Amino acid sequence: MGILEKIQAIQEELNRTQKNKATEYHIGLLKGKLARYRAQLLEPTPGSSAGGGQGFEVQKSGDARIALIGFPSVGKSSLLSKITKTKSEVANYAFTTLTSVPGVLEYNGAELQILDLPGIIQGASEGKGRGRQVIATAKTSDLILMILDATKAGDQRAILERELESVGIRLNKDPPNIYFKVKKQGGLKFNATSPPKYLDEKIVGSILRDYKIHNAEILVRDENVTVEDFIDVINASHRSYVRCLYAYNKIDAVSLEEVDRLAKQPHTVVISCELDLGLDDLVERIWSDLSLLRIYTKRRGQTLKFDEPLVVRSNSTVESVCDSIHRSIKDQFRYALVWGASVKYSPQKCGLQHPVADEDVVSIVTK
Numbered sequence: 001m002g003i004l005e006k007i008q009a010i011q012e013e014l015n016r017t018q019k020n021k022a023t024e025y026h027i028g029l030l031k032g033k034l035a036r037y038r039a040q041l042l043e044p045t046p047g048s049s050a051g052g053g054q055g056f057e058v059q060k061s062g063d064a065r066i067a068l069i070g071f072p073s074v075g076k077s078s079l080l081s082k083i084t085k086t087k088s089e090v091a092n093y094a095f096t097t098l099t100s101v102p103g104v105l106e107y108n109g110a111e112l113q114i115l116d117l118p119g120i121i122q123g124a125s126e127g128k129g130r131g132r133q134v135i136a137t138a139k140t141s142d143l144i145l146m147i148l149d150a151t152k153a154g155d156q157r158a159i160l161e162r163e164l165e166s167v168g169i170r171l172n173k174d175p176p177n178i179y180f181k182v183k184k185q186g187g188l189k190f191n192a193t194s195p196p197k198y199l200d201e202k203i204v205g206s207i208l209r210d211y212k213i214h215n216a217e218i219l220v221r222d223e224n225v226t227v228e229d230f231i232d233v234i235n236a237s238h239r240s241y242v243r244c245l246y247a248y249n250k251i252d253a254v255s256l257e258e259v260d261r262l263a264k265q266p267h268t269v270v271i272s273c274e275l276d277l278g279l280d281d282l283v284e285r286i287w288s289d290l291s292l293l294r295i296y297t298k299r300r301g302q303t304l305k306f307d308e309p310l311v312v313r314s315n316s317t318v319e320s321v322c323d324s325i326h327r328s329i330k331d332q333f334r335y336a337l338v339w340g341a342s343v344k345y346s347p348q349k350c351g352l353q354h355p356v357a358d359e360d361v362v363s364i365v366t367k
């Protein structure tokens with residue numbers, strides 16, 4: 001019997017078996033078996049390329065991508081089904097979701113792509129299950145939404161953080177403020193704007209020698225950077241700095257005191273998909289963590305459409321607004337008229353480098 005048939009047989013048996021005290025143990029065993037077989041389905045088959053898995057990658061779409069990361073059966077698919085129109089299979093056994101399932105959350109005129117993903121387990125980063133693919137997807141997202149089970153708080157959070165850390169994902173961190181450039185000659189030039197507390201020329205030199213880098217310029221601009229930060233800078237091409245929001249689901253099943261304790265952790269929201277608790281708050285937090293800006297563009301002689309903003313990333317300028325409208329618009333650019341929080345006077349004549357703010361109105365004047 002192949003794995004798929006075994007899975008089907010167990011599922012049928014589960015459906016047939018009445019739930020009561022006498023069958024509790026047997027049902028537990030069946031669920032364990034089911035999870036194990038489904039985990040096997042996730043294993044790359046011999047011969048397939050690293051992790052294999054057809055159709056796993058989903059095209060990025062919309063204004064931002066949010067990846068749902070968590071252990072099996074914490075409620076990732078339940079959440080997707082709640083906050084988007086997409087239905088992803090929900091069940092009470094591990095590894096129900098075997099591939100990535102995209103949904104769209106429309107909010108504030110923006111389209112946010114939410115990716116439901118298979119559960120990951122300890123060792124995921126080393127290739128257990130679909131772990132590597134799931135983590136690769138997390139790395140490409142604008143926000144990781146880590147779903148945690150309030151009934152099993154414990155160390156889930158730390159374990160998942162370690163898994164992500166080990167493949168170079170840095171959560172809720174800015175890239176270290178160190179200028180680093182490998183040179184062809186000239187030896188190592190180490191400088192710092194003020195003496196770093198946890199780093200010195202000697203350790204930096206030893207690390208670089210180990211990497212066989214003998215010529216480089218290093219300027220430390222932040223006295224609090226650590227050795228780990230410096231290593232991250234050397235390996236910058238393999239590091240991603242991603243925002244992470246933690247959501248404890250199933251708060252309907254724990255005490256109020258426990259909910260309170262969980263909610264006090266940083267970057268954390270508490271929810272119940274089953275009872276529809278905290279979901280509006282969660283969506284609001286997703287939005288604010290993404291730091292997207294809504295820009296209303298106005299063409300001469302046209303009325304403004306406030307329901308159709310152009311959505312750009314934080315730190316965007318008039319230039320990025322032009323690029324989002326059309327690739328060629330910059331060539332004909334004369335100036336922009338801007339109304340809103342980014343200017344002193346409304347409207348104000350601005351150039352391409354002017355930084356825009358949320359809900360600005362921008363009118364591009366072309367040649």
Ligand SMILES: Nc1nc2c(ncn2[C@@H]2O[C@H](COP(=O)(O)OP(=O)(O)OP(=O)(O)O)[C@@H](O)[C@H]2O)c(=O)[nH]1
Nearest residue numbers: 072073074075076077078091095096097119273274
């Ligand atoms: N008590 C309670 N149960 C929930 C809640 N949300 C989801 N569940 C249950 O948790 C189980 C797992 O839910 P799923 O949405 O399939 O979890 P998942 O994280 O997608 O699971 P995998 O795809 O297997 O990794 C199901 O039996 C759900 O009904 C909740 O808020 N409270």
Ligand SMILES: [K+]
Nearest residue numbers: 073091093096
């Ligand atoms: K499940």
Ligand SMILES: [Mg+2]
Nearest residue numbers: 076077096097
């Ligand atoms: Mg699922």
